[in-house]
Amino acid sequence: SREGDTGVKLEVNERILGSCTSLMQAIQVLIVASKDLQREIVESGRGTASPKEFYAKNSRWTEGLISASKAVGWGATVMVLSVNAADLVVQGGKFEELMVCSHEIAASTAQLVAASKVKAGKDSPNLAQLQQASRGVNQATAAVVASTISGKSQIEETDNMDFSGMTLTQIKRQEMDSQVRVLELENELQKERQKLGELRKKHYELAGVAEGWEEETEASPPALQEVVTEKE
Structure with missing residues (x-):
């Protein structure tokens, strides 16, 4: 650098x-x-x-x-x-x-x-x-x-960007391109949030099965209950 x-x-x-x-x-x-x-x-x-x-x-x-x-x-x-x-x-x-x-x-x-x-x-x-x-x-x-x-x-x-040297037509074109990009990003953000939610749900399901959280929460001491709560 x-x-x-x-x-x-x-x-x-x-x-x-x-x-x-x-x-x-x-x-x-x-x-x-x-x-x-x-x-x-x-x-x-x-x-x-x-x-x-x-x-x-x-x-x-x-x-x-x-x-x-x-x-x-x-x-x-x-x-x-x-x-x-x-x-x-x-x-x-x-x-x-x-x-x-x-x-x-x-x-x-x-x-x-x-x-x-x-x-x-x-x-x-x-x-x-x-x-x-x-x-x-x-x-x-x-x-x-x-x-x-x-x-x-x-x-x-x-x-x-420095817009001082741009014509009215150029600025209008940039404005339209920017609007299109905003819509694209908003759509991508919505899809990515949905994907993140599904990934987190699957992660917790797999982690719970692998580490026996369900069994532990039913018959575990208070200290272990605290860990289960923390993980969830």
């Missing part, structure tokens, strides 16, 4: 990159805290059993923990790929992707903490560390969204 961009585009790129870097650092802290707490849970709860036996015995809890961890990792991976395409960020098309990744990471982090709380001791220092790391991730994701929205606004302002 420094080689090919100057002014606003360079400023936007560097600001977004800085916020994304801070988020990656926060995720790293979260992962370490999660591993420490998971080790504590296994050691305190397995008795004479091996870690493998403990996970097998608590398979539904393990699946929920793995699912949340994978979701955090997926969001981070997609974000890294987006940021690596730095020139594309300021040339359009990637701002929304960064914001979606940020929201997914925040939601997955909350799920990870909720799943961990099910088996963790109430006064566990490792649980406190994980919750603190979770707050750090939330603050960092908010910073990414804020910098992305601000950057998108700046880029759009600099890309505004």
Whole structure:
């Protein structure tokens, strides 16, 4: 970006990159805290059993923990790929992707903490560390969204067309083209929202079957009920 961009585009790129870097650092802290707490849970709860036996015995809890961890990792991976395409960020098309990744990471982090709380001791220092790391991730994701929205606004302002040299006919043509594009985008938005709703519905159905939410909600302790509610 420094080689090919100057002014606003360079400023936007560097600001977004800085916020994304801070988020990656926060995720790293979260992962370490999660591993420490998971080790504590296994050691305190397995008795004479091996870690493998403990996970097998608590398979539904393990699946929920793995699912949340994978979701955090997926969001981070997609974000890294987006940021690596730095020139594309300021040339359009990637701002929304960064914001979606940020929201997914925040939601997955909350799920990870909720799943961990099910088996963790109430006064566990490792649980406190994980919750603190979770707050750090939330603050960092908010910073990414804020910098992305601000950057998108700046880029759009600099890309505004100059109509001063256009004739009446040219302006009228541009106006008609713009109206057509607005209608096309509104139609696309409606279809995409319907698609998103169906995808979310199917995702929750598949996740519920895979992790046994229905069975768990009928005969699970209050702490696990909390995780189920959080996931829904």
